[in-house]
Amino acid sequence: MTSRRSGRTPESAAAFQALVSSLERFGEVNELTENLFVVDGREMLLAAYSSQAYYTNKGYYWFSLAKTKYQRLREWPKDHAWIVLVCGGQNRFFIPFGEVEALVSGMPPNRRDGRWDLYIRYEAGRAHFGVTHIANHVDATSQMDRFEQLWNNPEIAETFADEAVAIPDTLPPVGRETVQVVRAIRDTRESRYVKQIYDYRCQVCDWTAFSPKLRNPWYCEAHHLQPLAIRYGGPDHASNILALCPNHHCMMDLGIMAIEPYSLHILSTIRHEANQKDILLVKQNHGLNPVYLQYHLSHIYIDVATPGEKILTGENLR
Numbered sequence: 001m002t003s004r005r006s007g008r009t010p011e012s013a014a015a016f017q018a019l020v021s022s023l024e025r026f027g028e029v030n031e032l033t034e035n036l037f038v039v040d041g042r043e044m045l046l047a048a049y050s051s052q053a054y055y056t057n058k059g060y061y062w063f064s065l066a067k068t069k070y071q072r073l074r075e076w077p078k079d080h081a082w083i084v085l086v087c088g089g090q091n092r093f094f095i096p097f098g099e100v101e102a103l104v105s106g107m108p109p110n111r112r113d114g115r116w117d118l119y120i121r122y123e124a125g126r127a128h129f130g131v132t133h134i135a136n137h138v139d140a141t142s143q144m145d146r147f148e149q150l151w152n153n154p155e156i157a158e159t160f161a162d163e164a165v166a167i168p169d170t171l172p173p174v175g176r177e178t179v180q181v182v183r184a185i186r187d188t189r190e191s192r193y194v195k196q197i198y199d200y201r202c203q204v205c206d207w208t209a210f211s212p213k214l215r216n217p218w219y220c221e222a223h224h225l226q227p228l229a230i231r232y233g234g235p236d237h238a239s240n241i242l243a244l245c246p247n248h249h250c251m252m253d254l255g256i257m258a259i260e261p262y263s264l265h266i267l268s269t270i271r272h273e274a275n276q277k278d279i280l281l282v283k284q285n286h287g288l289n290p291v292y293l294q295y296h297l298s299h300i301y302i303d304v305a306t307p308g309e310k311i312l313t314g315e316n317l318r
């Protein structure tokens with residue numbers, strides 16, 4: 001991608017372009033607006049540039065950060081937001097946004113309206129990153145590889161939607177209130193383990209999907225039989241997890257499908273689902289615990305007779 005908006009001097013424009021090119025090995029890079037980039041659709045970066053000339057004169061790199069752009073980073077999931085400081089087209093520091101915010105929150109309101117003053121100062125072979133005040137800093141050198149680690153370390157690299165939309169116990173009254181639906185994004189070692197056992201195929205219907213957009217190009221979801229939410233207290237452990245396609249994941253969450261804990265028969269109020277495949281595929285190395293199947297059956301499954309299911313016939317359609 002060619003950076004068209006960032007960099008007001010030839011020197012800074014070249015530095016931003018070099019940054020973009022280096023980011024492309026992680027995924028598609030989009031330039032949202034001047035200095036704001038999204039990598040692979042999920043990591044937002046606010047990049048700032050300071051020239052070597054400035055460093056030579058002052059002894060530190062100084063960056064000016066518009067608060068409107070800072071605000072946009074705050075709206076992004078914190079674990080996926082970064083401030084990238086480009087020092088004279090040479091070093092780049094990827095500072096996790098949480099670290100920046102912690103420094104900013106410790107500072108009195110900035111003197112310069114509408115901007116934050118950030119700096120990097122080198123001392124004894126280390127780079128110190130700070131906000132406004134020289135004593136308010138973190139070691140930027142230790143942060144240098146954090147962004148790269150996000151991709152190299154599968155513990156945090158892969159994020160799949162593992163939990164379907166949380167269904168509240170009671171629905172708020174219809175009105176003007178704003179309701180926020182939180183979809184937990186999780187990919188733990190345990191859920192990945194279960195998905196791998198089944199080659200990313202649904203244990204009910206064998207469905208999988210392939211997309212080169214995914215870091216692991218095969219897709220299925222991990223369903224926690226006893227939900228993880230505090231009020232349910234389920235463990236994030238393979239014994240409590242099924243690998244499911246999005247449809248069957250949703251049906252399990254809605255309580256319209258369950259598994260008989262010992263026979264592994266698939267119970268469903270939707271007749272054709274139950275008939276599609278009768279028995280849940282369970283491999284021995286999965287270590288699935290029937291206790292959690294029982295929990296789901298007793299607490300989540302709603303055993304209702306198919307309520308007025310209608311088959312569309314020529315007569316209905318007329």
Ligand SMILES: [Zn+2]
Pocket residue numbers: 202203204205206207244245246247248
């Ligand atoms: Zn399925």
